Amino acid sequence: MKVSLFATCLANALYPDIDLTMARILTYLGHTVDVPEGQACCGQIAFNSGYFDDAREVARTLIDSFEHSEIVVGPSGSCIAMIHHYYPTLFENEPAYLKKANDLIHKSYEFTQFVVDVLKTPDLGASYSAKATYHPSCHATRLLSIGDAPLTLMKHIKGLELVPLTEAQLCCGFGGTFSVKMPKLSTAMVAEKAQHVLDSGADLLVGVDMGCLMNISGYLEKINKPVKTMHIIQLLGEGMKS
Amino acid sequence: MTMYDPTVDQRVDKALANDFLRLATRRATDRLRNNRVKAAEELGDWQKWREAGETIRTHVVANLDFYLKQLITQIEKQGGHVHLAKTPAEAVTFVKNIVREHKAKNVIKSKSMISEEIHLNHALEDEGSTVIETDLGEYIIQIAGEPPSHIIVPAMHKTRQQVADLFEPIAGHPLTSDTPTLTRFVRNKMRESFLQGEIGITGCNFAVADTGSIVMVTNEGNGRMVSTLPRVQITLMGMERLVPSFRELDVMLNLLARSATGQKFSSYTTILTPPKQASDPDGPEEFHLVILDHNRSEILGDKTFRPALNCIRCGACFNVCPVYRQIGGHAYGSVYAGPIGAVITPLLENDWYKWGHLPFFSSLCGACSEACPVRLPLHDLLVKLRARKVVGGHTPKIEHQIFKTYRFFFTHEKTLRKALRLGSKLQWPLVRNGRISVGIPPLSNWTNSRTLPKVSPKSFMQMWSELNRN
Amino acid sequence: MTNTNEFISLLASKLGRPTPTQAPEPVAINVPQYRSSTRKDRASLFLDNWHALGGKGMIVKSPEETMQCLKEWFGDQQATWPNKQQAIVAWDMLPTVAEFAFAALEWPLVRYSQEAQSSPDRYSLAAQAELGVTGADWGIALSGTLVVNSSPQRGRAVSLLPPLHLAFIEASKLRDNLFDVLEELTSLGMPPSAIEMISGPSRTSDIEMDLSIGVHGPIEVYVIVIDD
Known part of the structure; x- marks a missing residue:
């Protein structure tokens, strides 16, 4: 298959290794990978803040950049959920782009969803020794319904012990601009999430959205109780090196 | 950067500093949430019930003009009086007039969120009536002079010791702070009030359009007292709280009880068709229904937000909300939290x-929408409210500027690459x-409260194009 | 004062149409309903749920069993009730089995709607009683609920004011779910002024989420299912 990567703004700027590893894994699985130029962001930052016009413009740019792609895969449940869940609203009064948006919806996947549900290759032959816990990000779980795909991938990693996370379904308090606009609420929320991570006894925190992981690990580091944190792609990448 | 009432931040600070409040909120919401999940599973095929709930509510709201007319006609035919209030002030006036006309000194009330919405108690007390x-x-929050902190358990932010301290001056003797003692005190104290009540004011979970009935769901039995013993009953109802007929009540009552407290049904579900029949030995002789609009008709006319009228006030969204969980209800500042x-x-x-701060009391995690028994897309509505606020010009100029800048860079990917490279150099x-x-x-x-990773010296897009060039 | 027509036509205009004069087509409701296989299952599910709510319940086959049951539940207390003549307040007419049992036990029944002339007098009568005795129109097995209609012979306060409430219900009046009860209620035409659906004793969790039984309504609830 020819797969186009959606780098996502956060990984592009702060965690480029995630995008590189995603490209490496998909190539390893026998697919041709390309990264269409012009793509930048799904528009969620502006959309969630109520700036729909700005979000629409950014979304149009994204839609256009993937116009000729067959399959689009991104390393974030939240960004893909933005496309699936909100683009129809964003373009409800713009039939031309609504059609294009629907095309993108039908061909775009979050990485774990793509590997497990579409490619049906849950075992990537990875091995990694750690006691890990998994944070199910809200948008990936509730808006995109990725279900157990990430857990399925993790269960196939040799040497990885999975431990449960109490109140796993609770939001970590990231919420994009929420974390900056409502810093105190956001901090109270991440404090609880961080405590659950510490209580789990895990030495590795895994997730499918770097925004949430950046929030939780950033807090744990600030309180001097750092816990190693990896995007599931980073974990698979490390595990497949051996 | 704020363009909202500064007391919002003060309220949030106050809530976050209140350890008992936060503990109590978690305890209450966890319990109610777990009960709901269990009760939903027990019923089986919960999603089908939710769909039915949504269908019924959407149908009622889409035909509100017809069903409301039918309800009014039916109640008047049965000898009841209907008062249509455009505003909270009008609703208060209707109630005041009835109380005045009967020269009633003792008014007893069962739970009604509409009465909170119109701030009824103080108005009646100013008239010289005792309102209980x-x-x-x-009762606890009435004595404390506070608004409810949760729609189902309004005083959950109070410790039992605080409750005992509130009751003692009324009891006139010391009270121990164990729940049975406190409950027994209220039972005895309230008995007199029930028997002396001249006017009973109730809320309304649903009104049944074709029979002119009022459905009330309570656990303590006070709702039954208030609607059985006084000679006059006044029921306060939000304009949208209707079902077409008994037929739809099965779905609505199952959804309500199971979502609110995780009970199969509340201890008392009462379907009243007042006033009493002439030869009935008890029940109110006179019945008034006050129907409140208070901008609900505006919501009805606004297709984006019309679904908000589907809410059945079960509180399930409170119990899964990670924001409510941290701060409880008072920080919202509103009657409905x-x-x-x-x-x-x-x-x-x-x-x-x-x-304007309220739509931002959410991380948009979607837990509320997932819990809602009538499938309200609550977090979507919150985003749309944010958009309404922006379009209406109620956000600061600087914020508009920030998103214009964002828009520029994220529609010009090549320029963004350069900006990121510059940023990585300037961040030291x-x-x-x-x-x-x-x-x-x-x-x-x-x-x-958090650290942040550095901006990468090279963005992924930059790396990829360099890789491909080589 | 807002005029009804004005109020309604405002709503219609908000909905973008003239006020409809015809009832809208009712919506199709498609939910899976609980169905029990036998009458016996239904009765035992009803009692299981009633017990789970904190109520006491028993199935009786004869007047003798009914007496036995009443003695077991109330015999000791009855002996100590200060004003025995006024201790038990009841509907004007109870199921035959109940009437027979109380008569045989020689436990006097105060008839709520006949004993006093005015409502306030009736209320104090019921408030001072120890036990309220009623029948019931339906029972809901799935939730352990009694459904009780009001009528001139059936005071609403009887199941509300006394600290103990005892209801008699024929097994043939048990239904699987609320839906079935509502269907039958609808077919009766105009509803009575009150339909009380009672699921267990009065309860609250308003103080620190601590469950407390018997706030305003009955503290203990009993049901006798008459196997008819």
Whole structure:
């Protein structure tokens, strides 16, 4: 298959290794990978803040950049959920782009969803020794319904012990601009999430959205109780090196 | 950067500093949430029930004109009086007039969120009547002079010792703070009030359009007292709280009880068709229904927000909300707290300065929408409210500027690459131990409690095009 | 004062149409309903749920069993009730089995709607009684609920004011779910002024989420299912 990567703004700027590893894994699985130029962001930052016009413009740019792609895969449940869940609203009064948006919806996947549900290759032959816990990000779980795909991938990693996370379904308090606009609420929320991570006894925190992981690990580091944190792609990448 | 009432931040600070409040909120919401999940599973095929709930509510709201007319006609035919209030002030006046006409000194009330919405108690007390909230939780907050902190358990923020301290002056003797003692005190004390009540004021969970009935769901039995013993009954109802007939009640009552408290049904589900029949030995002889609009008709006319009228006030969204969980209800500042309060308060009150913060009391995690028994897309409505606020010009100019800048860079990917490279070079004053740990506003809102990774010297897009060039 | 027509036509205009004069087509409701296989299952599910709510319940086959049951539940207390003549307040007419049992036990029944002339007098009568005895129109097995209609012979306060409430219900009046009860209620035409659906004793969790039984309504609830 020819797969186009959606780098996502956060990984592009702060965690480029995630995008590189995603490209490496998909190539390893026998697919041709390309990264269409012009793509930048799904528009969620502006959309969630109520700036729909700005979000629409950014979304149009994204839609256009993937116009000729067959399959689009991104390393974030939240960004893909933005496309699936909100683009129809964003373009409800713009039939031309609504059609294009629907095309993108039908061909775009979050990485774990793509590997497990579409490619049906849950075992990537990875091995990694750690006691890990998994944070199910809200948008990936509730808006995109990725279900157990990430857990399925993790269960196939040799040497990885999975431990449960109490109140796993609770939001970590990231919420994009929420974390900056409502810093105190956001901090109270991440404090609880961080405590659950510490209580789990895990030495590795895994997730499918770097925004949430950046929030939780950033807090744990600030309180001097750092816990190693990896995007599931980073974990698979490390595990497949051996 | 705020363009809202500064007391919002004070309320949030106060809530976050109140350890008991936060503990109590978690305890109450966890319990109610777990009960709901269990009760939903027991019923089986919960999603089908939710769909039916949504269908019924949407149908009622879409035909509100017909069903309301039918209800009014039916009640008047049965000898009841209907009062249509456009505003909270009008609703208060209707109630006051009835109380005045009967020269009633003792007014007893069961739980009604509409009465909170119109701030009825003080108005009646100013008239010289004694108004007693008879629901235990409402009674506690009435004595404390506070608004409800949860739509189902209004006094859950109070410790039992605080409750004992509130009751003691009324009891006139010391009370131990164990729940049975406190409950028994209220039972005995309230008995007199029930028997002396001249006017009973109730809420209304659903009104049945074709029979002119009022459905009331309670656990303590106070709702039955208030609607059985006084000679006059006044029921307060939000304009949208209807079902077409008995037929739809099965779905609505199952959804309500199971979602609110996780009970199969509440201890008492009462279907009243007042006033009493002439030869009935008990029940009210006179019945008044006050129907409140208070901008609900505006919501009805607004297709984007019309679904907000589908809410059945079960409180399930409170119990899964990670924001409510941290701060409880009072920090919202509104009569209706939680996700549904954040949606309807700005719409009902129509005051962005005072209530514009509410749509931002959410991380948009979607837990509320997932829990809602009538499938309200609450978090979607919150985003749309934010958009309404922006379009209406109620956000600061600087914020518009920030998103214009964002829009520019994220529609010009090549320029963004350069900007990121520049950023990675300029970020060093903020970096400690390889992470961004200090910041100036608004970045400090993040860095005060969290570190941030550095901007990569090369963005992925940059790396990829270099890889491909080689 | 807002005029009804004005109020309604405002709503219609908000909905973008003239006020409809015809009832809209009712919506199709498609939910899976609980169905029990036998009458016996239904009765035992009803009692299981009633017990789970904190109520006491028993199935009786004869007047003798009914007496036995009443003695077991109330015999000791009855002996100590201060005003025995006024201690038990009841509907004007109870199921035959109940009437027979109380008569045989020689436990006097105060008839709520006949004993006093005015409502306030009736209320104090019921408030001072120890036990309220009623029948019931339906029972809901799935939730352990009694459904009780009001009528001139059936005071509403009887199941509300006394600290103990005892209801008699024929097994043939048990239904699987609320839906079935509502269907039958609808077919009766105009509803009575009150339909009380009672699921267990009065309860609250308003103080620190601590469950407390018997706030305003009955503290203990009893049901006798008459196997008819």
